[in-house]
Amino acid sequence: MTSIPAIAQSAGPGAARAAARRGARKSSPFASGERKPGKLTYTILSAFVLFSAFPFYWSFLIGSKDNDFVYSGEFTLIPGPNFLDNVKRVLESDINFWGATLNSLIAATSMSVSVVLLSTLAGFSFAKLRFKGRRGLLVSVIATMAVPTQLGIVPLYLIMSKLDLQGNLLAIILPGLVTAFGVFWMTQYLQDALPDELIDAARVDGCNLIRTFWHVAMPAARPAAAMLFLFTFVGSWTNYMWPSIILDRASGTLPVALQGLQSQYYTDYPLILTGALLATVPLLIIFILAGKQLVAGIMAGAVKG
């Protein structure tokens, strides 16, 4: 079984196409000659990336000052000495920062794992198995993407209250265990990345469908699954509206805690921005560690758009 992922990766039509594309770019005098980026390109990109990174630096900058500085209206890009002090103040404030981090971690992890598993399972079925009503059901999955779940929050609130899940992390985890986007995404990806021959081979070897899924489809789905995992994780980590309604201070996730920071100390910008930065650090670390795969996953998965 161990060789299968290797085959899947090197023999997948997606991989072949990508290789052909790379080859074409390198060897073709037109492609490389005509589309070679110049100084202007790098200037534009640098400006854009600077715009992207600036708010991070700004929150650190304000986080390293004290309130007097903020209200002096002075302008500087040189950090002050108060950053650790402000970190300490965030951690010691009564927003329960560590508790909120833990809640965010639990919610985001369980949702991401579940979304990846259930979406890949459904995607495998839609992409590679034949059954009655397949097309219709797939269309209905796509159609549900257009249904804004936020709009159901009034009854969702009623349902969760009835189930006695108010203030319970389950109230935000349960509705997010699988997403239409995930199912659609994995279906698209597996269609190309998982050759039918591999499934046949596994079945000849005596695998039933679920083992075929686990040993053949899952490994083949890895790049797209990694991306789906990260997107779900980020989505859960940054989600605010529903958690702010259904959770309380003890069970709140980080965005809910951040809101507390604002309403308590609404003018204390060094404290607020330090909190905002701290709440982003875990995602920032994951992003820097996994960003390469993330970007590669987007590039591989959205071939059809």
Add this chain to the structure above:
Amino acid sequence: MTVSTSSTRRAGTGGPAQVPAPQQARRLGWGQRMSRFDLKVSPYLYISPFFILFGIFGLAPLLYTAYVAVHQWHPIGGKGEFVGLDNFTAILQQDQFWNAVGNTFSIFLISTVPQLIVAVFIAAVLDSNLRAGTFWRMGVLLPYVVAPVAVALIFSNLFSEQFGLFNSLLGMIGIDPVPWSSDVIPSHIAIATMVNFRWTGYNTLILLAAMQAVPRDLYEAATIDGAGRVRQFFAITVPMLKATITFVVITSTIGGLQIFDEARMYGGGSGSGRGGPDGEWKTITLYLWEVGWNSTNFGRAAAIAWLLFLLILLVGVVNFLLTRRISSQGGDR
């Protein structure tokens, strides 16, 4: 393909229409019968979690919303009497509702339109043989990991009227401070900036992914024919991206019309949480939240939800038609 001998095995690959009529004559072994059962039932089993969960937490609430919307309903007291469409007519008569609709559209337009144009542009810039390509792509996606709440807090500071960076910079070049949180349009620009900050890079990468799939020989042929880069962009890239552009426009619409987080958290103090001292940047979703959880009138909140849903559908359809038009026109040029 030569390995597959029985047609049941081929079922997994959607093979030719030789799907077996139940072969009663040949006796099937236990294993084979299990395998046939497996092939028949498993596909439904695998997709069922989605449909079950969506049914409970997606579809049911949406339909239930319609039920709540035609009743008096209190968060704690529960269901009151049936009032028919009263909740809807009451909402439609509120100035606040129309104010929220106007704000939502204004913020939506000044965020989505420039955002998508910039996204297409940056994607086109990224779609070349860059040195350190991954670095640039990651840099572009970076803002996506910041929670909208954090974005709103950071930008509230940047846009703060008296001591914010933006007004300080404007002051340096001799421009009077802009009332970012007390005037309607400036506050909309501020919120749109937050939305753009977070989503431009995300859309850029989605578009870039589609651009990378455009066959390179099309560009080569166009180059031989003497088409410049701009011309190639409009004659090849844009038409080839039709599906992706439609996707991005639709998702941005759905997201943009539901904007809540930024509007709720913007403003640091004065009027924050209510969309401004006088509702200058109160969006529909923020209004929904206020009616439901502040005024504790779930019936009306549900009515707002349905009105917003219809609005999104309407704009979605208009968008869809427009995008089709625009991107196919690009092909004619």
